[in-house]
Amino acid sequence: MEFGSIEREIHVDASPEVVFEVISSPEHIREWWNGAETDLSPTPGASAQVGWGDHVEPLTVIDADPPRLFSFRWIFDEGTEGPSLLVTFELVPSGAGTLLRMTETGYREKGWEVATLEAAYAEHVEGWDRFVPAIAQYAAGLVSAP
Secondary structure, three states: OOOOEEEEEEEEOOOHHHHHHHHHOHHHHHHHOOOOEEOOOOOOOOEEEEEEOOEEEEEEEEEEEOOOEEEEEEOOOEOOEOOOEEEEEEEEEEOOEEEEEEEEEOOHHHOOOHHHHHHHHHHHHHHHHHHHHHHHHHHHHHHHOO
């Protein structure tokens, strides 16, 4: 099995502007990312943390080009240094909505032992299988709310 990247693509019934806010603003991230708390600022080079209770991960914003692109690095070896995973959200206008493409790369570069790599990859596949549709559902709900 190849552990190079995780890719997901989904249509969102909301504009790229709305989707960008949903994936890059702390008040929205909390709603689709399993209650994640973050101090994220969608500014390239910004450092932040994302946390779920006692589990906290540092992250660094790599690119923020509203409303078409947002990316960050996380799951660093130490602090915000060394090999990490890169999450990229591409937003493409599609009719009245948005085509959302999410890619997470960097697994091979981590240098993990095979068992660790397989476990982390499987955990992230399961997570993105839940969270990418949650982004679509939450964003669509924002624009359809009265």
